[in-house]
Amino acid sequence: MNQEELLYAETHEWVHVESGVATIGITTFAAEQLTDLVYMELPEVGRQLNVGEEFGEVESVKAVSPLYSPVAGEVIEINTELPSKLDLLGSDAFGAGWMIKVRVSGEPDASKLLNHEAYQKQCAEGN
Amino acid sequence: MTDSIATTPLTSWHRAAGATMSPFAGFDMPIHYGSIVTEHNACRNAATLFDVSHMGRIRFDGDRSAELLDRLLTRRVSDLAPGGIRYSLMCNEEGGILDDVLVYHIEKPSGGRFHMLVVNASNRQKIIEWLTPRMAEYPDVICTDRTELTSMIALQGPLAMATVEGLFKHPADKLGYYHSYVTEQFNKPVIVSRTGYTGEDGLELITRADEAARIWENLMLAGRKHGIQAAGLGCRDTLRLEAGMPLYGHELSESIDPISAGLGFACNFKDRTFIGSEALAKIKAAPPQSVRVGIRVEGVRPAREGCQILDANEQNIGAITSGTVSPTLQYPIAMGYVAAEHSQIGSPLTIDIRGKRAAATVAALPFYKRNR
Numbered sequence: 001m002n003q004e005e006l007l008y009a010e011t012h013e014w015v016h017v018e019s020g021v022a023t024i025g026i027t028t029f030a031a032e033q034l035t036d037l038v039y040m041e042l043p044e045v046g047r048q049l050n051v052g053e054e055f056g057e058v059e060s061v062k063a064v065s066p067l068y069s070p071v072a073g074e075v076i077e078i079n080t081e082l083p084s085k086l087d088l089l090g091s092d093a094f095g096a097g098w099m100i101k102v103r104v105s106g107e108p109d110a111s112k113l114l115n116h117e118a119y120q121k122q123c124a125e126g127n
Numbered sequence: 128m129t130d131s132i133a134t135t136p137l138t139s140w141h142r143a144a145g146a147t148m149s150p151f152a153g154f155d156m157p158i159h160y161g162s163i164v165t166e167h168n169a170c171r172n173a174a175t176l177f178d179v180s181h182m183g184r185i186r187f188d189g190d191r192s193a194e195l196l197d198r199l200l201t202r203r204v205s206d207l208a209p210g211g212i213r214y215s216l217m218c219n220e221e222g223g224i225l226d227d228v229l230v231y232h233i234e235k236p237s238g239g240r241f242h243m244l245v246v247n248a249s250n251r252q253k254i255i256e257w258l259t260p261r262m263a264e265y266p267d268v269i270c271t272d273r274t275e276l277t278s279m280i281a282l283q284g285p286l287a288m289a290t291v292e293g294l295f296k297h298p299a300d301k302l303g304y305y306h307s308y309v310t311e312q313f314n315k316p317v318i319v320s321r322t323g324y325t326g327e328d329g330l331e332l333i334t335r336a337d338e339a340a341r342i343w344e345n346l347m348l349a350g351r352k353h354g355i356q357a358a359g360l361g362c363r364d365t366l367r368l369e370a371g372m373p374l375y376g377h378e379l380s381e382s383i384d385p386i387s388a389g390l391g392f393a394c395n396f397k398d399r400t401f402i403g404s405e406a407l408a409k410i411k412a413a414p415p416q417s418v419r420v421g422i423r424v425e426g427v428r429p430a431r432e433g434c435q436i437l438d439a440n441e442q443n444i445g446a447i448t449s450g451t452v453s454p455t456l457q458y459p460i461a462m463g464y465v466a467a468e469h470s471q472i473g474s475p476l477t478i479d480i481r482g483k484r485a486a487a488t489v490a491a492l493p494f495y496k497r498n499r
Contacts, residue, residue, distance in 0.1 A: 035161070036162055036454075038427065038451075038452040039427050039428045039429065059428070060163075061365060062158070062163055064431060
């Protein structure tokens with residue numbers, strides 16, 4: 001994924017929409033902040049998600065972090081390999097580290113998401 | 128972050144080293160410098176340095192200080208020889224735990240002795256407020272909060288003793304476990320104790336605040352060839368959990384008594400009374416309803432504080448107080464309180480981890496014990 005073409009949630013999820021299907025993951029920045037990942041939980045295929053709804057969680061040695069959907073729609077695919085290969089979130093967060101694919105109902109609301117530049121700015125400010 | 132956040136004499140060092148900082152008990156403290164697991168493993172295999180300056184250090188001067196502490200603590204202090212250290216509890220009248228503390232009896236090189244309590248950072252103000260009215264009967268005892276005038280550094284790990292070789296005026300190698308002495312580094316006094324909270328061998332150093340950064344740097348330098356690593360509060364928590372050590376605010380609180388917490392060994396009733404002794408004697412006479420246990424959780428998902436513990440019939444029988452994936456053992460471990468009838472080692476439990484069920488068993492504590 002070209003990071004500059006992605007949209008980002010303030011909660012560090014990235015989303016790429018193509019032909020009505022959104023691919024969602026979390027950023028390298030988020031994975032590095034979490035460090036020492038030990039577990040993750042992803043939703044079932046077929047689940048309907050609203051914008052901002054919790055779709056799973058990722059856990060580090062220290063804490064649990066919820067994952068929020070940046071789009072609304074139906075989960076059509078999950079990355080089943082990922083929970084046993086959490087290293088991918090650090091090494092290839094925008095590629096093999098994708099989490100779920102969602103058939104979006106309508107276009108994502110870009111006004112509620114950040115472009116690459118705005119997201120970089122948020123990270124630089126330490127949020 | 129609040130306006131009143133306190134710093135330690137080492138805060139700027141932590142920031143310069145790139146630590147992830149977080150407010151803890153009113154202090155700006157390092158959580159990790161990159162990876163909790165890396166720091167955890169360094170402590171188990173080499174040596175680590177922790178800034179524990181946030182912990183409260185309260186000094187008692189005066190001939191009757193042992194008598195005062197005898198009244199306040201669940202263990203006798205008056206028979207603690209100079210150089211000795213004792214783990215003890217401070218309870219309220221009902222037997223609830225106000226804090227778990229270390230009491231030091233320190234002999235000054237210049238002569239003279241004093242006692243010192245090291246208390247949990249989160250309880251420091253509470254303990255000082257608790258002490259104040261109870262000091263009235265002991266006008267000759269002078270109590271001083273030394274926390275901000277001093278710094279406390281924990282050096283922990285199998286190579287901790289090798290790290291300090293040649294560093295102090297009087298070597299630390301003969302120092303017994305739970306003993307302390309006062310020595311010097313570059314003519315500046317340091318209280319050195321063979322104590323810690325990680326399950327490893329090691330030392331805790333109390334220095335003057337303005338000496339802390341220099342001593343810390345010297346320890347980092349001396350430990351370089353041993354693979355020393357600065358470590359934050361994140362791995363301090365995983366280390367103490369593997370070592371089965373309770374933490375105030377998690378396993379211990381004012382609504383928990385020492386008997387249920389499995390700390391009966393730290394309550395000494397023989398020929399003495401102390402605040403809470405009457406209540407504790409009654410609690411001791413009746414078996415506790417709920418007890419602290421170690422728990423091994425099946426699978427890979429850790430149970431966290433607050434997760435409910437269920438029996439085979441889905442009835443609530445307790446709750447998790449601390450939990451993580453053990454970096455040493457590589458599986459989820461936890462501590463919690465369960466109904467006494469489910470507390471035998473090997474008893475099957477079910478944990479409700481945010482709506483999903485995980486199988487677990489009561490495990491012996493500690494989960495990890497170093498080779499001595």
